[in-house]
Amino acid sequence: MKAGLLVSLIVNLLVVASAGSFYNDFYFNWGHGHGKVYGDGNSLSLTLDKYSGSGFQSKEEYLFGKIDIQLKLVPGNSAGTVTTFYLSSLGPYHDEIDFEFLGNTSGQPYTLHTNVFSQGKGNREQQFYLWFDPTADFHTYTILWNPQVIIFSVDGIAIREFENLESIGIPFPKNQPMRIYSSLWEADDWATCGGKVKTDWTKAPFVASFRNININACTWSYGASSCKSNSGFGDSSNSWIWEQLNSGRKGQMRWVRDNYIVYDYCKDYKRFPYGLPRECDTNLH
Numbered sequence: 001m002k003a004g005l006l007v008s009l010i011v012n013l014l015v016v017a018s019a020g021s022f023y024n025d026f027y028f029n030w031g032h033g034h035g036k037v038y039g040d041g042n043s044l045s046l047t048l049d050k051y052s053g054s055g056f057q058s059k060e061e062y063l064f065g066k067i068d069i070q071l072k073l074v075p076g077n078s079a080g081t082v083t084t085f086y087l088s089s090l091g092p093y094h095d096e097i098d099f100e101f102l103g104n105t106s107g108q109p110y111t112l113h114t115n116v117f118s119q120g121k122g123n124r125e126q127q128f129y130l131w132f133d134p135t136a137d138f139h140t141y142t143i144l145w146n147p148q149v150i151i152f153s154v155d156g157i158a159i160r161e162f163e164n165l166e167s168i169g170i171p172f173p174k175n176q177p178m179r180i181y182s183s184l185w186e187a188d189d190w191a192t193c194g195g196k197v198k199t200d201w202t203k204a205p206f207v208a209s210f211r212n213i214n215i216n217a218c219t220w221s222y223g224a225s226s227c228k229s230n231s232g233f234g235d236s237s238n239s240w241i242w243e244q245l246n247s248g249r250k251g252q253m254r255w256v257r258d259n260y261i262v263y264d265y266c267k268d269y270k271r272f273p274y275g276l277p278r279e280c281d282t283n284l285h
Contacts, residue, residue: 110129
């Protein structure tokens with residue numbers, strides 16, 4: 001992307017940094033009584049039982065941002081459960097950036113499912129196993145979304161990037177503001193082994209734990225950016241707006257993809273018999 005275009009995209013955006021109490025930035029949007037906040041408001045849990053799951057969303061909409069969340073997934077037999085952390089706009093032509101954690105039977109690895117929607121079109125699934133037990137402790141999951149690239153990271157290690165290739169006609173999420181969402185819900189018709197393994201409700205309630213949600217993002221309100229100044233972009237804390245993967249992080253990403261990727265739509269020739277999506281062409285990157 002040309003530098004002039006990048007500047008024009010961000011010059012009027014407001015950068016905000018937030019890591020305060022949950023209630024400052026979020027609210028529980030479904031599953032009454034199944035979401036709880038603890039201590040100073042920086043820790044919370046979502047619960048799933050036979051009656052309901054639960055979820056929360058941000059009060060604000062954002063157009064570009066870097067969002068970190070520390071998450072400890074449902075332990076034990078979590079088959080059929082899905083824990084999510086994602087950004088999304090609304091409507092049939094919505095944009096969306098997804099982390100979804102698909103539960104499994106005890107002793108089997110979680111599947112980390114990622115996807116990117118632009119103008120209502122998704123079908124860009126990539127799935128990974130993790131190199132640690134995500135139920136034993138908190139780990140940091142990050143979505144970086146700027147005008148140049150979307151980067152998915154785990155504990156600071158990039159696992160996936162989706163570049164802005166609008167110059168060759170591939171839509172990129174950059175015009176629709178998105179809210180932050182998270183949820184814990186039951187999807188045993190597809191989540192574990194393609195729906196072959198069902199939720200064992202004798203193991204309920206299922207609980208996922210969250211803490212230290214950190215938002216560095218550009219707020220959006222009343223149909224426009226809420227700031228008319230480009231001040232602050234020189235600050236190192238806002239360097240995400242220009243961020244791309246350097247050679248070291250690309251090397252880490254190759255390590256993850258060589259060892260832990262379990263599905264890549266860009267290699268699914270059965271699904272795309274008439275040719276893979278254009279962004280899968282490595283010569284474009």
